[in-house]
Amino acid sequence: NDLSTIDKTFGFDTAIAEAASVIECAHVEAKGAPNGVGLVKIMGRTSGHIAVSAALANNDVNFVLIPESPFDLHGEKGFLAVLERRLKASNHAVIITAEGAGQEHRPSDDAAGTDPSGNVRLFDIGVFLKEEIERYFKEKNMELNLKYIDPSYIIRSVPANAGDSIYCMLLGQYAVHAAMAGRTAMVVGLYGGDYVHLPLSAVTSRKKVDINGTLWRATLAATGQPAVMRNES
Structure with missing residues (x-):
């Protein structure tokens, strides 16, 4: 995490x-x-x-x-x-x-x-x-x-338990949507409780x-x- x-x-x-x-x-x-x-x-x-x-x-x-x-x-x-x-x-x-x-x-x-x-x-x-x-x-x-x-x-x-299984499914769906929209150099993640597109540079630090x-x-x-x-x- x-x-x-x-x-x-x-x-x-x-x-x-x-x-x-x-x-x-x-x-x-x-x-x-x-x-x-x-x-x-x-x-x-x-x-x-x-x-x-x-x-x-x-x-x-x-x-x-x-x-x-x-x-x-x-x-x-x-x-x-x-x-x-x-x-x-x-x-x-x-x-x-x-x-x-x-x-x-x-x-x-x-x-x-x-x-x-x-x-x-x-x-x-x-x-x-x-x-x-x-x-x-x-x-x-x-x-x-x-x-x-x-x-x-x-x-x-x-x-994966049930919660993580659902989470991974949603991440996958949103990632496909992002790719179909032409998004690159980004990752899908939860931010403030919402699924958002984040630039890779925003998630590379620990x-x-x-x-x-x-x-x-x-x-x-x-x-x-x-x-x-x-x-x-």
């Missing part, structure tokens, strides 16, 4: 629904063991739209980590200390991380490079968090039962989660996580 100008990209609702189902499984696993932690990595290379929306759709999530909100791991206000306090208070936690979150923690000897598609190769934040959480609680001599789930390909491969906006504030209220997990704040 990170195309600028457009209200919603096709497939977004399906992705949220599938991610919410995975989060529910992570929540069940977390509650089923002492100091249980369900850690789920969700799609989102440069923005946290899916992670945020899936967390709001499920409402069992305690931490959402997104690229737009960097965090410290260690220190009193860092993520690991906040997680420790959560486990001591509630005995379980569910963590959602967008795949592009926490890239500031990439080791200095881990060169980024690019994947076969030409995208910058991301540092695997999911595996990194799993290992760091396990190491932290082992050093604290605290019991931990962590389950790590990466459902990215499952979410990408499911059929739309981010506004960490001062309503969506992120609603996420903080739902999860109970600190607005900032940085020691200098």
Whole structure:
């Protein structure tokens, strides 16, 4: 859902629904063991739209980590200390991380490079968090039962739900109408609730989660996580 100008990209609702189902499984696993932690990595290379929306759709999530909100791991206000306090208070936690979150923690000897598609190769934040959480609680001599789930390909491969199917059909119809009218260098999209023709230049930049906006504030209220997990704040 990170195309600028457009209200919603096709497939977004399906992705949220599938991610919410995975989060529910992570929540069940977390509650089923002492100091249980369900850690789920969700799609989102440069923005946290899916992670945020899936967390709001499920409402069992305690931490959402997104690229737009960097965090410290260690220190009193860092993520690991906040997680420790959560486990001591509630005995379980569910963590959602967008795949592009926490890239500031990439080791200095881990060169980024690019994947076969030409995208910058991301540092695997999911595996990194799993290992760091396990190491932290082992050093604290605290019991931990962590389950790590990466459902990215499952979410990408499911059929579109009814809402997305209708949306895609309408986009296709309007695209054909635009082509028959001689329009070029444009895309059909929802803008302000209406289907409109937009120049390609209007949708080529990335739309981010506004960490001062309503969506992120609603996420903080739902999860109970600190607005900032940085020691200098």
